[in-house]
Amino acid sequence: MNRKMLKNYIINLIVVALIYAGIKVLISAGVINRYYEGIIIFIMINIILATSLNLATGFLGQLTLGHAGFMAAGAYVSAITAIALKNSGMPNLLILIISLIAAAIVSALVGIAIGIPALRLRGDYLAIITLGFGEMIRVIINNLRGLTGGAQGLTGIPRIATFDNVFWVTALVILVLYRLTHSRQGRAIVSIREDEIAAEAVGVKTTYFKVLGFAIAAGFAGVGGGLYAHYLAFLDPKIFGFMRSVEILVIVVLGGMGSLTGSIFAAIILTILPEALRSFSDYRMLLYSFALVLMMIFRPIGMFGTKEFSWQGIYDRYKMLRDAVKRREKA
Amino acid sequence: MVLFLQQLINGLSVGSIYALIALGYTMVYGIIKLINFAHGEIMMAGAYFAFLIAVSTNLPFVAVMLISMVLAAVLGVVIERVAYKPLRNAPRISLLITAIGMSLFLQNLALVIFRADPKIMPTLIAKHPINIGPIQVGTVTLTTLVLSIIFMVILDVFVKKTKPGKAMRAVSEDKDAALLMGINVDKTISLTFAIGSALGALGGVLYGITYTQVYPTMGILPGLKAFIAAVLGGIGLIPGAVLGGFAVGMVETISKAYLPTQWTDAIVFGILIVVLLIKPTGILGKNEKEKV
Structure with missing residues (x-):
């Protein structure tokens, strides 16, 4: 370094x-107040979901439409683990950590299980098959009534996600994703997005890195789902439908595919905006979808494209501007 | 056995609706390689058009059906012109997301205009059972099946025998070459959207009559299943959509009859996954070699 x-x-x-x-x-x-605190927590959960999807869609270049399925797997695993540990006398933080790790592992394993067959497909076909798998996860959860409560929902989940721990988990997820995308492995992942055949020709193990990226994305989606479960203390399979996957994808696209900071800003905007428009609740989704179409027509690369926001970058730009002004004054 | 035959006919009827909707997906995919997520909403719009016309006038069923098909065709062309055309050379993912946005937009537009509560579709087709041997078939089921087959035959003749149909096939084969041959590509794409949307609207009208309800989110699930049907048969291929539609309708109806209902959707999605893993280009699709 x-x-x-x-x-x-x-x-x-x-x-x-x-x-x-x-x-x-x-x-x-x-x-x-508690209402605003709730919005902040949802912003952070959305940041985790969006940055993790960005790894699969933005950096790896594999369009997936089933991210809510991984979120659901993580949410349920984490909730069930926490319910089992509820009366063990462990401190809340430890329960949260154990259940989130369980969620991450199970979601990543689901990601591997789905990724190995699905990632042989490309483009539209991959989008469709992940959509299918995402819906399958939801239907399976709906039907495992003994374990998940089925369509009635799962109650009795300990409410152990607070602002503090959600904040630091989010920071940790972003740090790991940032380090990953700027490492040797990250460059291999980006090379697959740029040109899969060329990457393979120069010796990148494309299958390995595709499954790796997919599994990490799924694992972090599981963490996001786990935090969601521990904040709401109630789960219903309906929450994790196709529309949820689309919402996460919209955040990634708005921020810029391949920009983690873009996803962060977009998650903030797209979580606050619907809340701010609550008084026009009838027109809220209408405006939201209209904005999405406009965005795609006029700026399809999103707010940041593949660039990252950095303080250094702002400073450099400021210095460049200052030097330019100085040069002009001299002349 | 009687029950099975009964289910078979119901399956054919549901399947023909899926096939009609799947045709729109497959034609649009064939021509601009776009999964038109808004197609389910066009189907919904078709059902609402029929509902509005049937409530406000006394026109016979055939007129209601044809007018709503025309209106849906216009809607489809407008969507293509406004939202998809500016993105014709953009990356595929932008186009896909625009389609998702368009689908959300139409859904919420319907929600704002008509509210979330389902509207009851007026009885456009007199309902009475017809006995064929030991099997009872409803008039709605029969009309659905017959109408779908008529329109599929018309489409087949149109695509194979007429000049615009040939242009459509040429554009889907190779857009640039078609342009060089003097085919108006933009017009052909619009025509494809018009026909696809009209067929989707017919599916919507029949769906609305079969289930007697019209509501803003009615397009999602049939849209998704029709899409699966299109993939199953081989996306981009017109006979594939028909085959896939009937297959999905059959599987759905028969599994509903013999298995707990909540597994039906899982089975349909399961079929999709199996097909994509074994033969991603679908039953009738040819494998394409990868070119560098």
């Missing part, structure tokens, strides 16, 4: 800590 990168990490760590402290202060001052 060179000095510039180290500097970047330290700056970002400070920014994250400042955001955390800022929100904490606002919560204790009562500016952020």
Whole structure:
């Protein structure tokens, strides 16, 4: 790790800590009430879901329409684990960690099981088959009534996801995804997006990296689902339908496929916007879908394209501008 | 055995609706390689058109059906012109997401205009059972089946024998070559959307009559199943859509009759997955070699 990168990490760590402290202060001052806190938690869950889908769709280039299925698998595994551990006397945080790890492992395994056959297909066919698998997961959960409560929903999940732990889990997920996408493995993953045949020709094990990327994306979707379950304390298979997958995909597309920071900003906007438009609730989804179509026609690469937002980048741009102004003054 | 035959006929009727909708998917995919997610909503729109006409006028069923098909065709062409045409050279994923956005838009537009509560479709076809030997067949079932087959035959003749039909086949074979041969590609694509949408609307009208209800989200599930039907038969191929539609309808009806209903959708999706894994190009599709 060179000095510039180290500097970047330290700056970002400070920014994250400042955001955390800022929100904490606002919560204790009562500016952020329970309703706003809930929205913030949903923003962070959406960030986890969107950044993980971005790994599969943006970086790996495999369009998937079944992300809600992995989220559902994680949510149910995590909820069932936590219910089993509820009366064991363990502290809440430990229960949360154990159930989230269980969720991540199971979702990643589901991801591998689906990925190995599905990733042989490309483009539209992959989108369709992931759609099919996502719906299958939901139907299976709906029918395992003894374990999941079926269509009546699963109740009695301990409400152990708080602002603090959701915040740090989100930060950790983003860090892992950032490190992954900027590593040797990450470059292999991006090379598959750019040109799969060329990547294979230069010796990238395409199948391995496709399944790896897919499994990691699925695992983190499971974590997002787990947090969702522990915040809402109630699960219903209907939540994880095809529309949920589409919502996550829309966040990724709006932010820019291949930009983690883009997904973060888009998740913030697309979680707040529907809430802010609640008073026009009839027209809310209408505007939302209209904006999506407009976005695709006029700026299909999303807000950020494949670029990442960085403080260093802003500073560099500022310096460039300043130098340009100086040069002009001299001349 | 009687029960099985009865189910077989019901399956054919449901299957013919799926086949009609699947034709729209497959024709659009064949010509611009787009999974038109908004097609299920066009079907829904067709059902609402029929509902509105039937409630406000006393026109006979055939007139109601034809007018709603024409209106849906216009809607389909408008959607293509406004939303898909500007993206013709954009990456496929942008086009796909636009289609998803369009589908959401139409659903919510219907929700705002008509509200979420289902509307009861007026009885456009007099309902009385017809006995064929030991089997009872409803007039609705029979009309659905007959109408679907008539329109499929018309489509087949149109695509094979007429000049615009030939143009459609040429454009789906190779857009650039078709352009060089003097075919108006834009017009042909619009025509494809018009025909696909009209057939989808016919499916919607028949679906609305069969289940006697019209509601804004009615297009989602039949749309998805028709899409599966199109993939099953081989997407982009017109006979494939018909074959797939009937197959999905049969499987659905028969599994509903003999298995717990909540597994029906899982079985349909299961078929999709198996087909895609074994032969992604569908039953009638040819395998394409990968070119570098």
